[in-house]
Amino acid sequence: MTDNTAPAGAGSNGSAGPGALERAPRRLRADAQRNIDSLLEAAKAVFGTSGVDAPAKEIADLAGVGVGTLYRHFPQRSDLVKAVFQREVDACADAAPELTAAHGPGVALAKWLHRYTEFLATKRGLAAALHSGDPAFDALPGYFMGRLGPTLGSLLEAAAASGEIRADVSAEDLLYAVANLCMPVAEEGVAYSRRMVGLLVDGLRYGADASRSRS
Amino acid sequence: MTDNTAPAGAGSNGSAGPGALERAPRRLRADAQRNIDSLLEAAKAVFGTSGVDAPAKEIADLAGVGVGTLYRHFPQRSDLVKAVFQREVDACADAAPELTAAHGPGVALAKWLHRYTEFLATKRGLAAALHSGDPAFDALPGYFMGRLGPTLGSLLEAAAASGEIRADVSAEDLLYAVANLCMPVAEEGVAYSRRMVGLLVDGLRYGADASRSRS
DNA sequence: AACTATACGGAAAGCCTTTCCGGTTATGCA
DNA sequence: TGCATAACCGGAAAGGCTTTCCGTATAGTT
Numbered sequence: 001m002t003d004n005t006a007p008a009g010a011g012s013n014g015s016a017g018p019g020a021l022e023r024a025p026r027r028l029r030a031d032a033q034r035n036i037d038s039l040l041e042a043a044k045a046v047f048g049t050s051g052v053d054a055p056a057k058e059i060a061d062l063a064g065v066g067v068g069t070l071y072r073h074f075p076q077r078s079d080l081v082k083a084v085f086q087r088e089v090d091a092c093a094d095a096a097p098e099l100t101a102a103h104g105p106g107v108a109l110a111k112w113l114h115r116y117t118e119f120l121a122t123k124r125g126l127a128a129a130l131h132s133g134d135p136a137f138d139a140l141p142g143y144f145m146g147r148l149g150p151t152l153g154s155l156l157e158a159a160a161a162s163g164e165i166r167a168d169v170s171a172e173d174l175l176y177a178v179a180n181l182c183m184p185v186a187e188e189g190v191a192y193s194r195r196m197v198g199l200l201v202d203g204l205r206y207g208a209d210a211s212r213s214r215s
Numbered sequence: 216m217t218d219n220t221a222p223a224g225a226g227s228n229g230s231a232g233p234g235a236l237e238r239a240p241r242r243l244r245a246d247a248q249r250n251i252d253s254l255l256e257a258a259k260a261v262f263g264t265s266g267v268d269a270p271a272k273e274i275a276d277l278a279g280v281g282v283g284t285l286y287r288h289f290p291q292r293s294d295l296v297k298a299v300f301q302r303e304v305d306a307c308a309d310a311a312p313e314l315t316a317a318h319g320p321g322v323a324l325a326k327w328l329h330r331y332t333e334f335l336a337t338k339r340g341l342a343a344a345l346h347s348g349d350p351a352f353d354a355l356p357g358y359f360m361g362r363l364g365p366t367l368g369s370l371l372e373a374a375a376a377s378g379e380i381r382a383d384v385s386a387e388d389l390l391y392a393v394a395n396l397c398m399p400v401a402e403e404g405v406a407y408s409r410r411m412v413g414l415l416v417d418g419l420r421y422g423a424d425a426s427r428s429r430s
Numbered sequence: 431a432a433c434t435a436t437a438c439g440g441a442a443a444g445c446c447t448t449t450c451c452g453g454t455t456a457t458g459c460a
Numbered sequence: 461t462g463c464a465t466a467a468c469c470g471g472a473a474a475g476g477c478t479t480t481c482c483g484t485a486t487a488g489t490t
Contacts, residue, residue, distance in 0.1 A: 029436055029487060051348075055477065066439030071479065131343065131398045133266070136478090141401055169414065176403075177411045180395040183346045186356055188391075196392045199384065200411075203418035244456060244467055270446065281470030286448065351447085 051125030106164030266340030321379030
């Protein structure tokens with residue numbers, strides 16, 4: 001639990017110094033770090049129960065802190081969501097190399113997309129948040145794209161090069177499309193999302209040769 | 216403008232008496248009907264400007280009535296949305312026969328799905344509302360399914376029978392999927408939705424023979 | 431032990447939805 | 461035409477949520 005996720009402000013340190021993890025500005029006061037941990041834990045629990053757009057107070061109460069504290073550490077709701085799911089997003093991105101090593105490009109692509117689907121579909125409300133238009137979630141799409149875009153880009157490129165899929169679909173488009181298809185639908189559950197993403201993947205396969213000769 | 220849409224309560228009169236259009240309970244008082252018309256007109260305008268989840272007050276103000284009046288005639292926000300888009304949804308459903316007459320089953324299906332896409336994608340926030348989970352919009356998905364489900368069902372059946380698409384996808388799934396794909400995406404506009412729906416349609420074509428022999 | 435930068439917590443402000451009811455007005459009847 | 465009244469109007473009020481703000485408390489330091 002005592003992970004030192006750097007919230008609010010310490011922007012995704014893509015270009016940090018050598019080895020420096022996130023100690024950029026100063027050391028956090030002990031109680032502050034404790035509260036951040038409590039908040040992340042509480043948020044994780046509440047997100048699972050009531051979705052990512054649960055009332056802020058619910059999270060603060062469960063964490064045993066005031067709402068003021070929550071907002072100071074995570075000024076935007078998306079900051080909290082980002083922090084909570086960061087590890088899982090990373091894991092998703094990291095799964096690509098293994099899949100590439102174990103399967104052909106086309107299969108690797110398909111399997112990775114289904115893994116991404118699984119992640120999104122089981123996080124109640126996450127997919128919706130990605131497209132809500134609510135300014136509170138503004139930063140999320142960018143974060144997802146930045147983290148997963150290159151990963152999917154490589155997979156797509158490889159699969160297209162091997163002629164297994166068409167070459168005219170961008171990684172961003174696909175990430176958004178899958179996220180959209182993972183929106184919860186009345187009654188239906190994850191199974192629906194799986195089916196539809198499968199359909200989309202088949203669509204990628206459909207015009208494979210044509211698009212290749214065209215480009 | 217002076218259409219006599221029957222709001223709130225006068226459920227879709229699928230089984231009205233002979234010729235009776237919507238005079239079921241009683242005649243509406245003249246000012247009431249006037250206000251309903253104003254509200255519909257205002258809602259249409261505001262939906263176009265600020266999306267379907269614009270503040271109720273904004274609509275009431277533009278219509279020149281109090282919020283109380285709005286809520287009396289349209290207790291749920293979905294009632295208002297439904298009333299505003301009813302004609303367009305009907306037009307969408309009615310387009311199917313023409314398409315069927317003019318093209319082969321596969322093409323007719325594809326063209327109809329694109330027409331549906333066009334409708335959704337140009338109504339800012341409509342797609343989002345369909346899946347928002349917000350109780351205010353609860354009735355919408357059912358309405359769309361009920362109105363468009365049978366239409367798409369026929370198209371699918373015909374296309375599957377002719378072997379142009381696989382037979383293992385339901386009309387409901389597809390309606391939801393397209394609605395999902397029409398969710399607005401940063402920067403991109405309708406073009407994105409068109410592309411992705413096209414991909415999905417290609418997915419339908421992909422396994423055509425396999426699914427046919429399998430069934 | 432005392433001092434100060436940091437951080438806490440909840441009250442307050444602001445926005446939105448939804449309900450409610452005293453006042454108004456259209457409508458049918460004499 | 462004039463009246464009685466059911467139907468309808470409009471906005472105030474209640475309740476919920478987010479976000480800001482600031483007096484108070486405390487960790488870390490000397």
